[in-house]
Amino acid sequence: MEFRGLMGGLYRITEWIMRLSVINLLWVLCSLPFFLLGLILLQAQTSDQVFQMFFLMCVVSPFTLFPSTTAMFSVARKWLTGEEDAPLLKTFFRGYKSNFLQSMLGGLIYIILGVILYTNYRFYGGQSNTFGILRFLVLSLSVILAISLFHFFSILSHLHMKLLQIIKNALLITIGSPIRSLSLIVLISVIVYISFFKFTFLIPFFMGSLIAIVSFWHFNLIFGKLQMKQQELLEKEAETAEADPESEKKQDGSEDEHETSTEPKALRSEETPADLRGEATSSPGNDQRESEHTKKEQP
Template structure:
């Protein structure tokens, strides 16, 4: 039964609310260890307690948070590409299972990168004024790797690649499309800010992760489609150039054949004339 008009619009809105809330809840449930220690560190309201939870979060994230986020992106990919009525539980857990190993390896890589950036940032921050400027450089690295992280989840559910290629392409897309990368970061930051400050518990539990995943994949898919279009145009131009070159070579070959035929036709009468002259001499 399909509703039309106002009822149809309300039905569609309620349907999307249900989809976002189910996927967001699945994401939270599959990442319970990470969010539990994060919550404990935040409610302690002491910097030392929060710092003490960071190593635990760094260890747990690759094995829980990253696979769950990948599964959430797998569902978001279906929505963005037009498959809105996919079974949510089946699609989520299939994405979780199929991409678990690559998600875990990618999670270890990104966690190590963040640890290295943090160590270097605080090291240079404590140095003199001349070296303290380098701390700003590591802030820039953090921004780039954060955007690359969103692209990492989008690539892992959209393309069949090895983990090294996924990480490399996520960074290249981030650097190669600076405007889209900045838009992605700003919009996701606004979403997270609204969810954490306005009705924080409700929005975080039911919507935040799913909305971020859907928007991130939509932005990635838009950039990826543009890249594919440009590649196809370049390939078509290259094929056209090769076809024109082949036609030119064929034309030169035909012209050369005509020249040889003309040369042969010019030689034959001369030889006949000479033969005629010889015959006349004999006569």
């Protein structure tokens, strides 16, 4: 039975509260070792204890936090692409299983890059000469890396790509869309601040799912804009080919002559920054991603 009016609105609100809380609880449970170490970290009294707990969190996060976060993003993708009634448990654990390896390896790469940037920041921060200014550059790179991490989860849950392609495109999207990137990090910072310092009950029930929705919403806007630009470019190329077919034939002949001495055209086209085309399978209401997980290339 479908409710209307005030009762319908209340029903929708409670339904979404249930959805967000269920996915967030699954995220916390699948990342339980990471969060337990985080609780111990908050109770640490010495710098050595803080370092040890932080080190252990970095070790376990690629195997727990990253796969569960990708699974949570898979559910957020369903919601934001028109499949609000997708089964929560099935979608979550399917995304967890199918993306586990890439999530784990991507987590290791991001952890290593984060440690390198942190080490450089500590080194340049202790310099009193001109080199001390470089810590601001390292800090900027750290912010870019942090924002690209959320795009990494969105791309991984949305597209079929090799691991290095996902990381590359996540970085290029972050740099190529500075306004969206700033908006994303500001909103996530607000959610984290409210969750930790205002309403701590949001952490186990809503914090992660809200971050996933905000992150994928930003990515979906950027991805849609890139698709529109690509479509416009293809239409212009088609119009040019119709207007001057002779030049197209000459161009094709020229490419055939140089085929043996240069890289194949298909390979060169994959180098287009942030094109996100090669193995894109998703669109509103499209469930092709899940049906092709068994065929997905491993990194």
